[in-house]
Amino acid sequence: MKKKKTLLYNIIFLAFCGGMILFLWNAPEETTPFLPHDPDHEIFFGIGKKEAEKLCVPCHSPEGIVPLPADHPPKYRCLFCHKR
Numbered sequence: 001m002k003k004k005k006t007l008l009y010n011i012i013f014l015a016f017c018g019g020m021i022l023f024l025w026n027a028p029e030e031t032t033p034f035l036p037h038d039p040d041h042e043i044f045f046g047i048g049k050k051e052a053e054k055l056c057v058p059c060h061s062p063e064g065i066v067p068l069p070a071d072h073p074p075k076y077r078c079l080f081c082h083k084r
């Protein structure tokens with residue numbers, strides 16, 4: 001009886017690991033554009049991530065000069081996805 005339970009837990013664990021790998025595999029990492037190296041973005045390379053992210057919004061908002069695409073993923077923490 002005890003052995004059967006252990007086997008069951010092992011299967012659940014393996015299924016969970018498989019799910020995690022698939023999830024990470026499908027993450028948008030590869031296609032995400034990097035933070036550009038130009039005069040608009042140069043200042044963000046020197047300062048902390050959290051500070052930098054507060055400053056993105058004035059330019060990258062619906063009223064800004066470069067609005068985010070309509071299909072843009074959830075937009076908190078810009079620099080986790082848009083690597084420097």
Ligand code: HEC
Pocket residue numbers: 033034035036038040041044052053055056057059060065066078079082
């Ligand atoms: C002064 C205004 C301004 C600020 C502030 C700003 N951006 Fe931009 N951003 C632009 C402009 C203009 C473009 C389009 C031209 C270009 O690609 O450089 C752009 C383009 C981009 C792109 C697209 C690059 C590509 O390869 O297509 C990304 C990603 C981006 N910005 C991220 C950020 C992030 C993250 C922040 C905050 C850390 C930020 N921007 C702050 C003006 C700004």
Ligand code: HEC
Pocket residue numbers: 028031032033056057060066067068069071072073074075076077078079080081082
């Ligand atoms: C969850 C990951 C993620 C986060 C967080 C995120 N982005 Fe993006 N962003 C992407 C991906 C992926 C794309 C490409 C979308 C596409 O091509 O349709 C993109 C595209 C963009 C573009 C357009 C680039 C182009 O070439 O047109 C800009 C500008 C941008 N993001 C700015 C930002 C800003 C500013 C923030 C923070 C407010 C932010 N992003 C947060 C993943 C993210």
